[in-house]
Amino acid sequence: MDLLLHLWHLTGFPHLTWQMPVMWGVVAILFYLAIYKGFEPLLLVPIAFGALLANLPTKGLVSEPPGDLLAPVSGLVLEVPKASREEVLQGDLLFRIQFQHQSDHGAVTETRDIRAGTNGRLVDLRFKPGDTVTEGEILGTLYSKEPGGLFHYLYKGIEWEIFPPLIFLGVGALTDFGPLIANPRTLLLGAAAQLGVFITFLGAAWMGFGHGASASISIIGGADGPTAIFLASSLAPDLLSPIAVAAYSYMALVPLIQPPIMRALTTEKERKIRMKSLRPVGRLEKLAFCLLVTISCILLVPAAASLIGMLMLGNFLRECTVTERLVKSAQNEIINIITIFLGTSVGITMTGQRFLQPDTLKILGLGVVAFGFSTAGGVLMAKLMNLFAPSNPINPLIGSAGVSAVPMAARVSHLEGQRADPHNYLLMHAMGPNVAGVIGTAVVAGYFLATLGK
Template identity: 55%
Template structure:
């Protein structure tokens, strides 16, 4: 073989020959997301691994999704050729391993004290789930099946692990666009929510200062995860893995006797699973699957779901403001979506733009953590009905 033939063979075996316009477009989109994660710091812990997974998935001939090849030798199944990296990482999604482990870490990082101090904030967390069911109906009217519509609607909860958990059970063929949409909207909370919040509230409402929350006793914080696990699991057994791991993580935190376990769940474990889950989610966004009419409809419906959830939380906040005669700042209602603690921070930022001396973060954490439970419950209802 001469030098020219060697170069020709090298070129023909390269990805440049096999790349399609869909893959080029997805690579461009992934680069934009990487830019947003690094330059704009839009939730880089989520967006960066997702975007890079998307980039890798659209490079042809890389073999990252290749399935292993087995053969039977002397009555034993032997691996003839191992699969690609993403084939094995995806098992964590397929077997419902990653989402509950993410919830374990989230539970260990979450303080339910603000919710216990102000139980009425659960109404805002529940109200924010309106977007889930509104979009479910919209998706049905647009021709999606009930299982597909359920998976699309749950994007409104702004909870990536729950969206993946539900979709993997009801509509696995839609996992790519739904997961990417859910995590992208979570990352873009600081851009999406403020215009909706300002449009639905007056300056006077946005400057309302809320009273100090009561001190929650340790015994309350210990009993809470145990009771929630019992009640929700008895009511909706289908969601026991998510709720159980969320509350176990929280019990690690509040018990005060397993600091090492709590620290591992909050840091090492959730960081490792976030890398695996982010890469896997991004890797599902392959150009030939992702770029089609159905995907665009899902992304659009996801935006509707998220916007309606935000608006519904604010509206519930406004109603509570009237009922309490001005004691509730409606801005905290937007934190009813379960993007913890991003949505609560947005409530704080928007409030302080009106009055720098106003501190809403701890008050917003009540609806925010209620939203985590609310979205899991909404998923459990949909899974029970259509699973």
């Protein structure tokens, strides 16, 4: 019997929690949406598989390497449950620190737990209950022979802001900025589509989220998954998984969310507007545009340098026509490999303890609000512009493409236009605000990072 009990404890069954089977249901829904409905399968499949791994009693998959334990905040040490040189298991509480931060409702007192990232022994314990610590101070050292798990290192690609800019490199290599250059006024449509970002920021703050979390949630309205991950990893790492899932889910639902809003805000006559053909754009113009956007955006918002820089590098490689091998790598191998690592690294954060929280439902609801206002902002801006240029009108449907879902949002604008007039071709016109939205969302993210980041 003792042998059977010993064998039982060697399996993962004793370590199952009630949250794990619940999260298996969430994983099944994500697989269904990705595989059977075709909603963003390139991202949702890796995210779902990572979430499955996160909700199984694995060993060593996400273990942290041994080393110094740093104080994540400045405050008062409340608890130190373990003694120096005591053996600890992964997940054991090592320190509990009380700290204060400012919110819209004044000073808020919270606690932050520091837990063992791997099995080992706690040595060189430097603080006891009642001591004050400063952020970044060494609390103690965790000794272990285990080197750290696979996903601990893969997640550094998100934590160190490596994966999202590399995704932007591929997006730039796949995108033609010609429609925006040929009709530069569509840049205003991309800017207007950021309306949902700022309204959702205010709504999230009103619902009790901190400014960093509110900014990260609001970027969902830009329909830009990599940018949402980029911002959340810096400003709201605890909310990264629900924000990423919401961002990519709503990107996939663009064909369902946007059309009713577009029809409600436009008349039949407006939907039938035929726009003038775009002029050809030369290679020199495209190269100059890349350099101009890079210089101007980084001078205005230096914090957006990694996103804007990699986006424009990818496009410059595409348009210079002398780096074909590099362009193909950025369009295929690089973006595909990074997509796998990015998706699974996001999924591995979707533990039941993190995901099954009331805040997750709030984020999903705010995501719909963000998307709706972003769509409306672009459409209404197009209608406003037509008041000042009636001789060269814009079909308001292309305003909805100001969100960053390239090229899906542009395709939705085109299809809605063809519902009203089967011979009206809006796809290339809609690509102008679509790529403007990519730039706009990256700039807004940089602004939030500069003003709200540490």
